[in-house]
Amino acid sequence: MVEVMTISKHQPLSPGEVATRAGVAVSALHFYEREGLIESERTAGNQRRYHRDVLRRISFIRVSQGLGISLARIREALDSLPDDKVPTKADWARLSQGWRADLDSRIDQLQRLRDNLDGCIGCGCLSLKSCSLYNPEDWLATTGPGPRRLLRR
Incomplete structure (x- = not known):
């Protein structure tokens, strides 16, 4: 029997939940965080919690790495995204267009x-x-x- 996770739309995600949804190891999340690619918040018990938009960022990171884009270039791209709102389809398209000549x-x-x-x-x-x-x-x-x-x- 497959266990189904039910996650509230606004509830922060645990590292295990993010890892499962994104298809990466928890250690990869920690690595991405150390590299400045994603961010987490800490609970009162000092446990990491991630906002749901991190799932899209992780997908972008994995696809970009698959294309051979360096982590430094990925970080630059992610740093150019707006902090005050979830990136739009146009934001993601702008980033991928910037790499077109390199590819x-x-x-x-x-x-x-x-x-x-x-x-x-x-x-x-x-x-x-x-x-x-x-x-x-x-x-x-x-x-x-x-x-x-x-x-x-």
Whole structure:
């Protein structure tokens, strides 16, 4: 028999309730909180309680991580959301639109990797001088060996 949780619309959620609803471990909630991605309040007994809007934030975090977005970028995005109201669909759309160029660039990079992979695996060179996958567009090699970015031009 499956136990069904009944939660009041305005009642704060316990870490276990949030973890169950969001499909994450309680330790993930604690990690997200330490990283400044979500917030909780404390009861008189010093137990964490979360507002229901944290479920949407956790979903956003998980989807963003699945896309390869860094926690720092996710935190920046979440920090741009309004504090005084629950984020709207337009707020979430604005955030995802901001990452579109980054995702398009990564898609392009992965497609180039896919298209050139046969030749790379076939040659096995991984040459710093000639491999277009290992060292693409290496203009620094023309300036000589060593840490060229640290020297002034």
